[in-house]
Amino acid sequence: MNRSTWINLATAFGVTGVIGGALFLSRRASASAGPVPAPGITPPGPGPSPQIDLPPLPTAADVNGDLTRNWGDTPLDLRPLFQLVEEISRIFGAARYLAIAAKRESEFVTTAHNGNAANEQDERDDSLAAYTNNKDRNPPLRHGDQAAAFGSGGLFGALAPYFLWTGVPEVGAKAPLLNAPPEIVFQPRAAAFGAAVYMQRILKHYRVDDVADIKVGWANPGLLGASRGGTKYNEVRARFLADAKVLGIDLTDAQTIPPKLDPSAWPGVHAVFAGLVGAPPKELA
Amino acid sequence: MNPTMTCYGEGIDRLADLAGDFSLRTPKDVRVWYGMQWQLLAELLGFSQQLAATPASRSDDPISAARDAGLAAFERSLQGGRPGVTDAQARVQLAALKSLGAAGRESGELWRASADPTTLPMGACYSEGEQSLRAFYPDTAPAYFGEGWAGPRPRAGSACGWQTPLVLHLGTFPWVYSARLDGVGPGTRWASATTLPAVEGLRIAVSLMEPATNLRQDARQVAAIYQHFAEQTAPLVARVQSFESGRAEVGRLYRRGGFLHVHQGSLHVAGLDGPRGRISAPAYNHVLRRFACFFAVRRAALRDLSLLPADGQRLVRSSADPCLREHAEEVTRAR
Numbered sequence: 001m002n003r004s005t006w007i008n009l010a011t012a013f014g015v016t017g018v019i020g021g022a023l024f025l026s027r028r029a030s031a032s033a034g035p036v037p038a039p040g041i042t043p044p045g046p047g048p049s050p051q052i053d054l055p056p057l058p059t060a061a062d063v064n065g066d067l068t069r070n071w072g073d074t075p076l077d078l079r080p081l082f083q084l085v086e087e088i089s090r091i092f093g094a095a096r097y098l099a100i101a102a103k104r105e106s107e108f109v110t111t112a113h114n115g116n117a118a119n120e121q122d123e124r125d126d127s128l129a130a131y132t133n134n135k136d137r138n139p140p141l142r143h144g145d146q147a148a149a150f151g152s153g154g155l156f157g158a159l160a161p162y163f164l165w166t167g168v169p170e171v172g173a174k175a176p177l178l179n180a181p182p183e184i185v186f187q188p189r190a191a192a193f194g195a196a197v198y199m200q201r202i203l204k205h206y207r208v209d210d211v212a213d214i215k216v217g218w219a220n221p222g223l224l225g226a227s228r229g230g231t232k233y234n235e236v237r238a239r240f241l242a243d244a245k246v247l248g249i250d251l252t253d254a255q256t257i258p259p260k261l262d263p264s265a266w267p268g269v270h271a272v273f274a275g276l277v278g279a280p281p282k283e284l285a
Numbered sequence: 286m287n288p289t290m291t292c293y294g295e296g297i298d299r300l301a302d303l304a305g306d307f308s309l310r311t312p313k314d315v316r317v318w319y320g321m322q323w324q325l326l327a328e329l330l331g332f333s334q335q336l337a338a339t340p341a342s343r344s345d346d347p348i349s350a351a352r353d354a355g356l357a358a359f360e361r362s363l364q365g366g367r368p369g370v371t372d373a374q375a376r377v378q379l380a381a382l383k384s385l386g387a388a389g390r391e392s393g394e395l396w397r398a399s400a401d402p403t404t405l406p407m408g409a410c411y412s413e414g415e416q417s418l419r420a421f422y423p424d425t426a427p428a429y430f431g432e433g434w435a436g437p438r439p440r441a442g443s444a445c446g447w448q449t450p451l452v453l454h455l456g457t458f459p460w461v462y463s464a465r466l467d468g469v470g471p472g473t474r475w476a477s478a479t480t481l482p483a484v485e486g487l488r489i490a491v492s493l494m495e496p497a498t499n500l501r502q503d504a505r506q507v508a509a510i511y512q513h514f515a516e517q518t519a520p521l522v523a524r525v526q527s528f529e530s531g532r533a534e535v536g537r538l539y540r541r542g543g544f545l546h547v548h549q550g551s552l553h554v555a556g557l558d559g560p561r562g563r564i565s566a567p568a569y570n571h572v573l574r575r576f577a578c579f580f581a582v583r584r585a586a587l588r589d590l591s592l593l594p595a596d597g598q599r600l601v602r603s604s605a606d607p608c609l610r611e612h613a614e615e616v617t618r619a620r
Contacts, residue, residue: 053531053533053535053549054549056549057549057550057551059328059333060328060333060334060337061333061337066334066365067331067333067334068331068332068334068335068362068365068366069365069366071366072367073469075551075553075554076329076330076331076553077551077552077553078551078553079331107554108551108553108554109536109550109551109554110535110536110549110550110551111535111536111537111550183535186535186536186549187535187549188549188550248367
């Protein structure tokens with residue numbers, strides 16, 4: 001099954017449904033160079049977006065959990081962000097999972113972007129399809145046209161329209177990013193919020209046998225149902241397990257990541273947004 | 286008397302200013318300055334949590350207290366992480382570091398320690414199965430800290446193939462190799478399940494922030510390495526825009542307060558690419574701060590030479606460093 005098929009599958013369920021769409025495309029965003037002193041790239045889109053600055057990355061002082069054990073080569077200054085997601089979402093093990101996911105999706109570059117280069121038309125096509133096929137059954141996005149033209153990006157490689165609809169299945173029109181421009185996905189706290197919501201949704205609504213299954217659902221929730229055990233299911237799992245090994249995170253270290261993640265203490269979309277991002281800036285109101 | 290660092294070269298006073306000025310006469314000043322340097326060090330090397338959890342030392346000397354707490358915190362962070370080397374390699378590394386540290390303190394060349402590796406314990410070799418391997422990387426090519434070092438070459442045959450001197454830039458630990466400033470500091474990997482040479486490496490580096498050890502070091506060596514580093518990195522840093530609050534782009538690398546900064550992104554994946562290779566942003570910041578701290582302490586120590594014990598003052602007057610001798614004479618004349 002190719003990626004377009006996944007998206008068609010996901011959009012067929014609609015964001016307001018339980019499935020929620022393939023929010024995170026299982027493909028590396030163009031990130032390998034990291035932050036460089038070259039001029040910033042302006043993503044294509046109909047008109048400029050407002051500049052919104054969320055709080056900076058959390059630091060070691062903002063979290064309680066261990067930032068030394070079983071992180072492998074996860075950048076030191078991103079560990080507190082992943083740990084904060086774990087603590088705010090109350091999903092033990094989320095931090096190491098997210099580190100492995102971010103390694104694949106963005107190489108830890110917060111502004112990783114698929115859709116800003118001439119040869120990334122397929123990414124823009126995907127975000128356009130995601131927007132066109134779902135806008136009538138979801139709350140409106142203030143920057144819907146920009147989201148449709150954006151492609152995917154951020155630490156976790158989120159597809160822009162789905163990312164901005166994060167939380168709609170849970171809280172409907174009170175979802176916090178409906179008024180945000182798609183570039184907000186580059187802000188690590190916002191990206192982490194999207195990832196936290198999506199992770200709990202997979203854990204709550206699908207059969208997830210182990211940590212690698214989360215990544216399968218991350219790519220396409222459909223693979224956790226009828227397609228479980230198929231070629232694509234096994235490919236995504238194998239790639240995730242290899243990523244964990246390369247990064248140096250031991251998935252059998254139960255002190256930091258249990259064999260199965262438990263979302264039962266999830267505090268809700270608004271609490272997670274408040275814990276990760278803080279009070280919504282005026283531009284999002 | 287307010288000492289100037291111009292004797293060591295242009296820009297050294299500005300360099301010292303990056304670390305901030307302080308007075309050794311004021312205990313609060315000393316506590317704040319050293320506390321800040323350790324916090325920054327811990328943040329960059331990833332042991333902030335351990336440092337915050339370390340109880341304050343009972344030492345009356347705030348410099349020793351900060352050092353003891355910092356090294357204990359660093360040690361605990363290494364114990365929680367993955368071993369980077371085998372026990373055999375770590376034992377050889379630790380023995381070599383102790384030997385290089387003692388010799389460097391004696392010679393006044395602790396910042397960059399170099400030795401014939403065959404004269405070090407176990408010839409700076411360790412065994413892995415049937416093989417004998419070098420315990421350190423042979424780092425003698427032209428790079429960020431200099432144009433290379435020819436000696437002291439191995440005079441005896443080396444079991445593990447040493448053909449160059451062993452050169453370690455201990456003043457900038459864990460970035461100890463001139464040609465390896467990309468990525469994580471190599472010295473942080475000097476830890477095995479039972480032996481932690483990395484702690485010894487950091488102990489040596491931070492000892493240069495202690496006035497007595499700082500004054501023993503020939504600052505001309507440090508200034509020369511800094512000038513080379515500055516020349517190599519200046520064209521790279523010049524391409525980086527200055528940070529302006531409220532106008533920064535997400536994910537972009539900036540210059541801020543003399544150091545590198547990524548707005549809403551990871552400093553640890555950022556870097557500068559130059560003809561001498563990539564230098565990671567944390568490496569750049571750390572190296573620059575180590576130079577700045579060295580000269581900030583040197584300046585503070587010179588300002589208050591009279592606070593040194595008698596043997597320290599004798600050391601200053603007989604130092605091989607003409608700048609230091611000259612300053613001591615000026616102080617004497619001014620009395």
